Amino acid sequence: MTYGVLAVSKPGCHIFSGCGFPAPGAEIFQFDAIFTFSIGSLEFNVSKVTVLLFLAVVVILGFFGYAFRKPKLVPRGAQSVGEIGYIFIRDGIVKETIGKGGEKFIPFLFTFFFMVWLLNFWGIVPGAQLPVTSIFAIPVAFAVIVYLLWVPLGIYTQGPIGFFKNIMFPPGVPKAMYVLLTPIELVSNLIVRPFTHAVRLFANMFAGHLLIATFSVATFYLLSFTVVGLIGTAASFTMTILLTAFEAFIQGLQAYIFTLLAAVYIGSALHAEH
């Protein structure tokens, strides 16, 4: 079975050819392995996802490595651009959200923001056209990293009892309410939180990519020299362009939200809420 190939790419599937609308589905997120290798019993599939993932690694390390190779007091060129990124993370996310003691988490959050952003960005790069974060395993991996940072960090800074007390017994609530609130808080903070952290990013990128794919498919599917066909194609094409622009915005926004939430979690681990 060949994944990642749209049904519509088979020639001849048009609106009046008796072919139903080949709505793109989950198969556009499935990719054949280019090659596989095994470490122990685990088989690694190197696919488009893997390639784009490591391309992002190279681009990020390459750009920031180049931009910050010999930083000058008076920045120019790439350094200026890189600095904007650094200052955005430092002032816009870390100082705002974590505050005191947040300085040492800048590299962590910096990495997240630019990794997620670039992986999202592949979705509208011609040739790549896959937001890698729409592959669920990737946001899950990232959310797990964040989870594995803030939970031990909270236990370390607040002590095991203080940490769980702060999570289970939020202050400023009538005592009787804890019967209801404690299980909810426990589940919401320790179980739902990492899940929503991953799903929020994944679902946004997944849905956005699917929308663009659907309208792209529709553009070709409707393309015929009939009134319906021309209007439909033009409308679909316009939608594709608009959605691509919209996605460009969403990609940055989701990267920001993912990083901001990571900072919020770290902040909640560092500073008890009361």
Added chain:
Amino acid sequence: MNVLTSLLAAGGESGEEMPSVLAVPLDEFIIGLIAFLIVFGGLAKFALPKIKETLDERANLIEGGLERAGAAEAEAAALLDEYRAQLAGAREEASAIRTQAQADRSAIIEEARNEARGAAAAVTAAAEASMSAERAQAISSLTKQVGELAITLADKIVGEALSDDTRVQATVNSFIADLEGQAAR
């Protein structure tokens, strides 16, 4: 196949054919972790410390510059105060010197005046003394000469040498005393 059915197919019988989009294959998960760790390691170890250092240095420079400017300003203000104080001191000193000079001047003038007065008095006294001495001398020499003249005249008239006679001499003296008494009248 649309999204819904493929989502519903998660872990279902058709899962073999088409894995659920919510499936998390372990290899992709691990690769995701590794990719993050590589970027994090590279950035945290090499790129970001440098830029942090630079930004801190820049902030320090700006803060240091402001501090230095503040210090320079304070120093300038202190210097200005010092100069003002010095100037005020100098003015006071000058006025004191002027007052002193005025006092000195009056003293000097007074002294000179006194000195001149003294000198003048001395000169006057000396002149007076010498004048009275000369007068006395003149009187005595005139007395003598007039006496001799009178004797000579009487000698000629009487024809006798009376020059060494003490009685004649006494007569001459009383005559001259009468003359002086007439002159004084």
